[in-house]
Amino acid sequence: MVCTASDLQGWKDFPKGLRVLLLDGDSSSSAEIRTKLEEMEYVVVTYCNENDALSAISSKPDTFHVAIVEVTTSSHDGNFKFLEAAKDLPTIMISNIHCLSTMMKCIALGAIEFLQKPLSEDKLRNIWQHVVHKAFNAGGSAVPSSLKPIKESVASILHLESENSENDNPVPKELEISSSDDDNDRELLEGSDKYPAPSTPQQKHGMRLVDDGDCQDQLNCLLEKECAEQDGESKSVETTCINSLGEGISQVENTQLPDKEGIKEEENSADGCGAASNDDHEIHDQDIISSSEENKSKACGLGNSSGTKVSRKKMKVDWTPELHRKFVQAVEQLGVNQAIPSRILELMKVEGLTRHNVASHLQKYRMHKRHILPKQDDSSWSHSKDPMRKNCYPQRPVMAFPPPYHSNHVMPVAPIYPPWGHMACPSPSVQMWVSPGYPSWQPQEIWPWKSYPGMYADAWGCPVTPPPHSPLPSHPPQPIFRFENADAHDKSYGIAFNPMELQLADEEIDKVVIEAISKPWLPLPLGLKPPSTESVLSELSRQGISTVPSQINGSKLLQ
């Protein structure tokens, strides 16, 4: 039969050699179609009457891959009979009839397509698509044996199948369809190359790949999973895979997959101390990702004439607040001196995270701590997208909006992940005022550490939320403190505050600020930033105090 293993080699030029049953009572039409098909190197067997065709397919059901059957007004019944008899054979009905109901009947009876005569070469050339379609989409396990080799062949062309079939099929790298028309062939070829859509193998946020058929199914698995992850409780370290065919071609080894792919983090429940918690389902997820990626990788290989190896994606770590929290926790735990990437990595216990990831993050973290991005300071306030805040006069203390977050949030030992690190100091008191090395308050907005839940907790006994009965103070003329401003729209929390909440918050803040100003000997409430040296001095001088002691509380204010 056609489809032995050895024949598979022949499929290198798929669909060359595809066997077509042509049933057409009109001999001239039949001859014409046959000629065209044969020019395209299909193998054509023609029949003039349906009975011959029927007996042919009934005696040797696997002889043909596709059938083209003419429908005429006179031969309806017979050809419908053929349709029924040839259920496993992708059958294209052709006719001079322009009759919708006839078309529908054909399709309803199982015809895969209805084409009007005369048949263009384009249509004929592409009839193989139905074969492939049937091979892949035949319901359940009912892939006709004649189609199995095709399916395997195509599958391996697409690098979708298991390694078995891949090994069995030294598959055409070039899916070349030889025919009279080179341009069209090229189109076909390119079309095939598009299957894997390797350039954007993975997209975030529900963006779907444009793809075909099985490829899409497999990719959708991944995508759906991703969506699920986003909605679900488990916040993963999102990774974006960037695929570049040119580089990193040889990295797909399975052993490496867990390394960089599917970096995960568990963060479901009480996450406070959760450096180590349930990894189980996460790992499972990783596996899913890995295998999906592998599939994609294989698929990507199609366009890669030189080899089977596949580009490997670099995973971009999404530093979610939770992940960052772990990071900061690790840094805190280690202390400033010990906080080097490798140890942080150890403490974080986030699988798949690399030292480089951590180092990179640490670098940025330190840079922010040192206020290397000075300009963000004030300008960023105006970046607030909250219209409520737009009208605040500049000096007005701005509230950080602690996300309502998990009320059951477990506080770490050193409760907070302060933006400036030195809050970890065991004797918090006045140190806050000095902020050695960090002359200004923290630029807010961008960084996740700006707004960790614990940050606003009352670690020092200062109520963050004053009693509700307190009268509203007027705004202090020149407050020299500032609350951290956590952007209420921070995507990380996905929580928008309504105006009521905003207003309330502002009022409360003002109260806190007033209290802090009036009692400078008390430690700053969490969330308050010490004033910069400059602002303190200028404020003092504005109030007529031109000389200050060079040292306050053991720390230098100025030289």
Place this chain on the structure above:
DNA sequence: CCACCAATAT
């Protein structure tokens, strides 16, 4: 080799 940093690439 590692950490750090700045610059640059993605």
Place this chain on the structure above:
DNA sequence: AATATTGGTG
């Protein structure tokens, strides 16, 4: 815009 990478330095 956020990360990753790279290249130089210690």
